[in-house]
Amino acid sequence: MHLFQTGRTDTTMTYVDDTRAKRNVAVLVLAQAILGAQLPMIFVIGGLAGGQLASNPCLATLPISFIVFGSMTTAPWISPLMQRNGRRFGFFLGAFAGAVGAAVSAYGLYISSFPILLAGSYLTGIYMSAQGFYRFAATDTASEGFRPKAISYVMAGGLLSAIVGPQLNKLVSDAFVIPFLGTYLAIIVLNLVGMFLFLWLDLPKGSKKEPPAVAAPAGRTRMELLRDPRILVAIICAMVSYSLMNLVMTSTPLAVVGCGFTTDNANDIVSAHVLAMFAPSFFTGHLIARFGVERIVSLGLVILALAGGVALSGVELTNFYIALILLGLGWNFGFIGATTMLAGAHHPEERGAVQGMNDMIVFGMVTVASLASGGLMNCSGGTAVEGWNAVNIAMIPFLVLAGGSLIWLVRQPKMAV
Numbered sequence: 001m002h003l004f005q006t007g008r009t010d011t012t013m014t015y016v017d018d019t020r021a022k023r024n025v026a027v028l029v030l031a032q033a034i035l036g037a038q039l040p041m042i043f044v045i046g047g048l049a050g051g052q053l054a055s056n057p058c059l060a061t062l063p064i065s066f067i068v069f070g071s072m073t074t075a076p077w078i079s080p081l082m083q084r085n086g087r088r089f090g091f092f093l094g095a096f097a098g099a100v101g102a103a104v105s106a107y108g109l110y111i112s113s114f115p116i117l118l119a120g121s122y123l124t125g126i127y128m129s130a131q132g133f134y135r136f137a138a139t140d141t142a143s144e145g146f147r148p149k150a151i152s153y154v155m156a157g158g159l160l161s162a163i164v165g166p167q168l169n170k171l172v173s174d175a176f177v178i179p180f181l182g183t184y185l186a187i188i189v190l191n192l193v194g195m196f197l198f199l200w201l202d203l204p205k206g207s208k209k210e211p212p213a214v215a216a217p218a219g220r221t222r223m224e225l226l227r228d229p230r231i232l233v234a235i236i237c238a239m240v241s242y243s244l245m246n247l248v249m250t251s252t253p254l255a256v257v258g259c260g261f262t263t264d265n266a267n268d269i270v271s272a273h274v275l276a277m278f279a280p281s282f283f284t285g286h287l288i289a290r291f292g293v294e295r296i297v298s299l300g301l302v303i304l305a306l307a308g309g310v311a312l313s314g315v316e317l318t319n320f321y322i323a324l325i326l327l328g329l330g331w332n333f334g335f336i337g338a339t340t341m342l343a344g345a346h347h348p349e350e351r352g353a354v355q356g357m358n359d360m361i362v363f364g365m366v367t368v369a370s371l372a373s374g375g376l377m378n379c380s381g382g383t384a385v386e387g388w389n390a391v392n393i394a395m396i397p398f399l400v401l402a403g404g405s406l407i408w409l410v411r412q413p414k415m416a417v
Helices: 019-053 060-087 088-111 114-132 134-140 148-157 160-174 181-200 222-226 227-257 261-279 282-291 291-311 317-343 348-379 384-393 396-410 412-416
Strands: 003-006 014-017
Touching: 014 160, 014 291, 019 060, 019 088, 019 114, 019 148, 019 160, 019 181, 019 227, 019 261, 019 282, 060 114, 060 160, 060 227, 060 348, 088 114, 088 134, 114 134, 114 348, 134 148, 134 317, 148 160, 148 282, 148 317, 160 181, 160 261, 222 227, 222 348, 227 261, 227 291, 227 317, 227 348, 227 384, 227 396, 261 282, 261 317, 282 317, 291 317, 291 384, 291 396, 317 348, 396 412
Parallel strands: none
Antiparallel strands: 003 014
16 A cells, blocks of 8 residues: 655645555556557548538548547536546446447438538547547546546556557458458447446446435536636647647548548657657656646647647658657647646536536537538648648647736736735
8 A cells, every 4th residue: 555645734644545546547548458449540531531422522630529529418418417426327328329420420420421421520529529528537546646647547548549549450450341341340339348447446336316405515617617727728738738739639531631641640640649649658647747837838838839840841741740749749738737736626526617617618619620521621721731730820820829828827926916
């Protein structure tokens, strides 16, 4: 049993047992690795499958947009649902929706129906939303000192998904006469197998059968929460980090193939990107604890800007690899930092409202980004190169927004004096 010491200003020394939290983190890491493999698979072939069925090339990335839209509209109800019935119930529901969504998408491909493919994509978004709460579940039984590390370790589970997803995609995407049908069939299996991992979670059961105490605090309203500078900036930085990552990643397979490379090249580039998204998670929590969350989020935004610069400098395979690796690193520091900032900025009774509101706003913007990605890529220029450049130039105003909000937050103590 591991015990760690927390510092205090007096002579009292408090010891906290994080054994339970570490067990939950281990389960969530495996879930992130196995169930999470479906997302890089879909993000590689989603735009290509959409381009195969859509009548307008500007709508090629609409299947990915529907996934993110499904995640956005799910967050407001699945977060309170988990608070009432427990995280495990929500995670089971998410995996089941992922299996059903993949089945519906496979049927859409089989009968060449773009609307049915979109319907399946929306159901996949329910899984994506549930997966987004793995990082919050890691903090439910963790001490304050272990919290940023717990978030980082769970996000690090994406390392295996970064390897398993794209490599499995290579094996199954062309296994049938209908392109990409094998991908969706494999995703059904991943969900049905992976959902049983949640049986080993040891998390609070929820408050469904527990009447609130007479003097229990009600928590702040959503508008009051948004007026909290720390919560507001955390949401802005999470929104920008995730949206820009999605904007560029969604159009990457289209850009790679459009510039004369192969789908396998796109799989390998996305694999490198997802590895870069999650590899730093082993030490991101330590960096946050040592240097402060604001500095790590700032570093993430700078790296995202560098990714755009590399992408604009050329369209060789090397440029794609370096740009997408930097994109993953920037997302890791920006998004995990923003998540840590948010987790420490609200009271326990506000958890459902804050986390649901956060994911609704974040994935609302990600939905817009993924939809804009196809339009910028396919309809903003005459060539794939012009479209790719437009995607990366579009990052600039959002980086300015997030950077400005961080500067404003840092200046808050001085302004309040």
